[in-house]
Amino acid sequence: MSQLTYGIAVFPSKKIQDIANSYRMRYDPQYSKIPPHITLKESFTADQQTIDKLTEDLSKIAKETEPFDIEIKKVSSFSPITHTVYLKVEPNDTLSKLNEQMNAEGFPGEQAFSFVPHITISQDLSEDEHSDVYGTLKISSFDLKDTIDRFQLLYQLDDGSWTVYETYKLGE
Amino acid sequence: MSQLTYGIAVFPSKKIQDIANSYRMRYDPQYSKIPPHITLKESFTADQQTIDKLTEDLSKIAKETEPFDIEIKKVSSFSPITHTVYLKVEPNDTLSKLNEQMNAEGFPGEQAFSFVPHITISQDLSEDEHSDVYGTLKISSFDLKDTIDRFQLLYQLDDGSWTVYETYKLGE
Numbered sequence: 252m253s254q255l256t257y258g259i260a261v262f263p264s265k266k267i268q269d270i271a272n273s274y275r276m277r278y279d280p281q282y283s284k285i286p287p288h289i290t291l292k293e294s295f296t297a298d299q300q301t302i303d304k305l306t307e308d309l310s311k312i313a314k315e316t317e318p319f320d321i322e323i324k325k326v327s328s329f330s331p332i333t334h335t336v337y338l339k340v341e342p343n344d345t346l347s348k349l350n351e352q353m354n355a356e357g358f359p360g361e362q363a364f365s366f367v368p369h370i371t372i373s374q375d376l377s378e379d380e381h382s383d384v385y386g387t388l389k390i391s392s393f394d395l396k397d398t399i400d401r402f403q404l405l406y407q408l409d410d411g412s413w414t415v416y417e418t419y420k421l422g423e
Numbered sequence: 424m425s426q427l428t429y430g431i432a433v434f435p436s437k438k439i440q441d442i443a444n445s446y447r448m449r450y451d452p453q454y455s456k457i458p459p460h461i462t463l464k465e466s467f468t469a470d471q472q473t474i475d476k477l478t479e480d481l482s483k484i485a486k487e488t489e490p491f492d493i494e495i496k497k498v499s500s501f502s503p504i505t506h507t508v509y510l511k512v513e514p515n516d517t518l519s520k521l522n523e524q525m526n527a528e529g530f531p532g533e534q535a536f537s538f539v540p541h542i543t544i545s546q547d548l549s550e551d552e553h554s555d556v557y558g559t560l561k562i563s564s565f566d567l568k569d570t571i572d573r574f575q576l577l578y579q580l581d582d583g584s585w586t587v588y589e590t591y592k593l594g595e
Contacts (some may be wrong), residue, residue: 255437262586265427269581276582283455286586403587409441410448414434414458415575415587 256407257302257360257416259292259309259353260285261346263370264397267323271338271370278336278373278384285413287370289321289340291402292353295360302404305359306417309404312352313419318400319345326372326388334381336388337369338395349402428579429474429532429588431464431481431525432457433518435542436569439495443510443542450508450545450556457585459542461493461512463574464525467532474576477531478589481576484524485591490572491517498544498560506553508560509541510567521574 262268271287297305327339340346350366373384401420405413434440443459469477499511512518522538545556573592577585 265578265580265586268586272580272582272584283584286580286584401589403590406437408437408444408458410444412444412455412458414437414440415590417573417592418575418587418590420589 254296254298255302256294256296257305258290258294258405258407258413259402260288260290260405261399261402262286262288263321263399267338267370267395267397270393270395271372274336274372274388278376278380279371280375281371281411284411285405287372289346289368289370291346291349292358292360293362294407297359301359302416306404308358309353309402309417309419312349313402313421314423316345316349316421318398318421319343321346321368321397321399323370323393323395323397325392326385327369328381328385328389329367330381330385332364334374334376334378335371336373336381336385337371338393340368340370343368345399426468426470427474428466428468429477430462430466430577430579430585431574432460432462432577433571433574434458434460435493435571439510439542439567439569442565442567443544446508446544446560450548450552451543452547453543453583456583457577459544461518461540461542463518463521464530464532465534466579469531473531474588478576480530481525481574481589481591484521485574485593486595488517488521488593490570490593491515493518493540493569493571495542495565495567495569497564498557499541500553500557500561501539502553502557504536506546506548506550507543508545508553508557509543510565512540512542515540517571 268287275282322341440459447454494513501507
């Protein structure tokens, strides 16, 4: 059975996406592949049968989760592990719980790193470029708030871009 | 109340999207702004209150529509109206009815042209470029079939790219 690559993400409000894109268009070669997002579950491969079961599980998770608020105050970096600069989403119990539920026993895929909620704004730059970008951005402070009321299951096309397969509304 | 720009579209199967992208990456400057799609309702602006009402109406339309099959056999062009080349979706009653329902009295937005279901693979080229591309592609024949079981409501970001707001599954 043919397998596709899937991922689960939250798209924040248009305002936050527009701010993230103002950096991404300059500093992120993956900019055009997917809108700005908070990854809830890292990419994994699955066949249609696995996805049919997963969509049921995700509906249940969404139904049991109420919409929640997030806050962004600053930029951070995964350096030296990767040269990824991101809008740091302040620690959030609901995001962590969603991530945990989506990586529980029986779910497809594996999580390589511990969960750090973030919106990538720069990646795949050289060490020097990363230092420049992060040096400039880490002194910025933000006061962004958003209410998250849905998450999305996406699959990847051959060119690396992502298409939304399904939307899950929280509390419904 | 602030307004966003919305649109309603169907994303066909990954296979058809990959084929469309193999042309789009060469012939469509809008390539990276949205995955390959069949537009059901042209872009329109609306405030959140209008969208709240619309999402209810769309849920109802989706529930009353069963999944349906589409077929693609050839490429066509909107020339001389626009230099848009597209994968022609064979006439389809369900697609036409969905388009009609989404443009009925009381729905936001207006439809500028009569509905021709299509997946754009080339646009915004010069007249000469368009003639070259269309001349090459119009002799191709395709035998693509797909079952459509959902449509999506999207909104546009400041950079012109589109983010999915909600997925509506047919028959549910």
